[in-house]
Amino acid sequence: MSRDFSKALAENICRYRKIANLTHEMLAMLVGVAAEKVREWESNKSLPHAGLLPDIARVLGVSIEELYGLRREARTPPSAELPWEDDNKLRAVIYKGRRLVECFDESVRSFTFTYEGEALNVESWCDIYCGLPDFCSGTMGIKGNAVAGFNIYCGNINGNxxxxxxxxxxxxxxxATAGRDVNCSGLGGMLKAGRSRKAL
Structure with missing residues (x-):
């Protein structure tokens, strides 16, 4: 049974374009064609010129083989390119194409990482949600310290x-140290907040 490579190419250009958060117009501009051409490729009405395939793949952050649905390459960069030491810490990161996405990247509006097990020390460039901050009950929490670039929503934190x-x-x-507000039912140490402090 033969594979329909033109259909696979059409579907994958569309899929990877959406993953890259690009419009038809943006992809067209980046590879030097009219937006209508991109629409034709994705609807399988025409095929991109073979000379454009390397540019399309580069812009979408995939290989030409992936565009045709032939194979999926590993995307793990060499450890020398990672921005941290090999310290045996568990890290969850997001890559867009081959670029490490930072919290302030507007193309990533929400990302949820779920970890089941004992959370010791948690650091995040964004928010930390660790259970609900239920002021009446609940034991969800962090066994050590919690450091967040933005907000912390947690049950208990057994450290700073x-x-x-x-x-x-x-x-x-x-x-507890916060740029704006601290709202907790119990605090065992010092409190420093930029705006308001509320201990229930």
């Missing part, structure tokens, strides 16, 4: 808590 914006937790065993 530091957030660029707000902290909303049930209990913080040690110190």
């Amino acid at each position: 808590a530091s957030a660029g914006r707000d902290i909303n937790c049930r209990h913080i065993l040690q110190n």
Whole structure:
């Protein structure tokens, strides 16, 4: 049974364009064709010129083989390119194409990482959600320190808590530092907040 490579190419250009968060017009501009051409490729009405395939693949962050649905290449960069030491910490990162996406990248509006197990020390460039900050009950939490670029929403933190914006937790065993507000039912250490401090 033969494969329909033109159909696979059409579907994959569309799929990878959407993954890359590009419009027809943006992809067309980046590879030097009219937007109508991209629409024709994706609807399988025409095929891109073979000379354009390397540019299309590069812009979409995939290989030519992936465009045809033939294979999926590993995307793990060499460890020398990673921005941290080999310290045996568990990290979740997002890549867009081959570029490491940082929290402030507008193309990534939301990302959820779920980890089941004991959370020791948690650091995030974005928000940390670790259970609900239920002020009446709940034992979800972090066994060590929590550091967030933006907000922390957590049950209990058994160490220090530091957030660029707000902290909303049930209990913080040690110190709490926030750029704006701290809202917790119990605090075992010092409190420093940019705007308001509320201990229930």
